[in-house]
Amino acid sequence: MSCVTFNVQRIDSGLLSGPVKKAVLSTPNPQRLPSTIAKEDEHLLVTAAKSGDAQAFEELVNRYEKKIFRLTMNITRNREDAEDAMQDAFMKSYAHLHDFQEGSRFYTWLVRIAANEALMRLRKRRPNQFSLDEPVKGEDEELIPRDIADWEPSPEQRYAQSETRQILNEVIDQLEPDFRVVFVLRDVEGLSTEETAKTLGISVPAVKSRLLRARLKLRQKLNRYFRRGESN
Amino acid sequence: MREISNYIDGDVSVVLKREIEIHFIGCDTCKLVFIQLKTTIEIFSGSDLVEFPPEMHTRLHNALRRKMQEGRL
Numbered sequence: 200m201s202c203v204t205f206n207v208q209r210i211d212s213g214l215l216s217g218p219v220k221k222a223v224l225s226t227p228n229p230q231r232l233p234s235t236i237a238k239e240d241e242h243l244l245v246t247a248a249k250s251g252d253a254q255a256f257e258e259l260v261n262r263y264e265k266k267i268f269r270l271t272m273n274i275t276r277n278r279e280d281a282e283d284a285m286q287d288a289f290m291k292s293y294a295h296l297h298d299f300q301e302g303s304r305f306y307t308w309l310v311r312i313a314a315n316e317a318l319m320r321l322r323k324r325r326p327n328q329f330s331l332d333e334p335v336k337g338e339d340e341e342l343i344p345r346d347i348a349d350w351e352p353s354p355e356q357r358y359a360q361s362e363t364r365q366i367l368n369e370v371i372d373q374l375e376p377d378f379r380v381v382f383v384l385r386d387v388e389g390l391s392t393e394e395t396a397k398t399l400g401i402s403v404p405a406v407k408s409r410l411l412r413a414r415l416k417l418r419q420k421l422n423r424y425f426r427r428g429e430s431n
Numbered sequence: 432m433r434e435i436s437n438y439i440d441g442d443v444s445v446v447l448k449r450e451i452e453i454h455f456i457g458c459d460t461c462k463l464v465f466i467q468l469k470t471t472i473e474i475f476s477g478s479d480l481v482e483f484p485p486e487m488h489t490r491l492h493n494a495l496r497r498k499m500q501e502g503r504l
Binding site: 344 | 492
């Protein structure tokens with residue numbers, strides 16, 4: 200069955216592997232690497248930044264600023280809050296670099312800081328509408344998908360890029376924040392279920408439950424645009 | 432639905448994985464839902480939903496440098 204053999208694509212920052220990585224790691228003074236090599240390896244950049252190399256930290260910022268802004272924007276859905284959250288996330292990550300355990304992935308650590316900054320702003324703006332502490336409301340009947348219909352092959356290609364972007368933004372805007380943040384961390388940013396739970400301070404079953412509902416709701420909303428033969 | 436979602440995440444036992452795959456062969460509805468859930472995830476994870484304008488890059492780097500120079504970090 201070909202439909203069950205492909206895997207969900209995850210975002211990959213493209214760290215080096217093979218001979219180039221070996222060359223980087225065998226260099227005696229990693230803090231003074233040629234920039235072309237230093238750009239290639241996150242761990243060396245982090246080590247250099249920890250030792251006070253501001254340029255190395257700026258290189259990390261260059262590498263991840265777009266992704267971090269996408270994350271904070273997807274959580275807050277407010278441009279001003281998203282930019283503030285992104286700036287504070289980078290500043291806090293720099294200030295707390297000494298706390299970063301180098302055995303783990305810098306980007307994942309950064310995502311957790313940025314997600315917390317964004318969540319803080321979301322809670323301020325929607326104090327009565329957003330709570331991850333409450334159990335998921337709704338019956339199991341809600342989990343039964345409605346309007347099952349074939350979609351066009353490569354449905355997003357049916358629309359111009361700007362139009363697709365508008366559709367996706369509309370659809371994700373309509374998703375309740377407590378479902379949206381789980382979907383963004385797990386499916387868009389590629390955090391594991393456990394990392395998502397830890398970041399949000401909720402249990403693994405709570406992540407799975409919200410993720411399932413988020414996926415079903417988004418599918419349902421996209422159905423309107425992507426079903427075969429429909430034109431909107 | 433829970434099983435399909437867990438199956439997408441590779442979070443099912445070998446036995447359940449096999450059962451789901453056999454079920455897909457005989458159930459077009461579940462297979463379609465599975466494909467559409469996967470497509471939904473791929474569309475959102477692969478799309479640049481958010482623009483990152485150059486002036487935002489400049490503001491971020493200026494703010495960082497200012498803080499670094501002030502020694503507040």
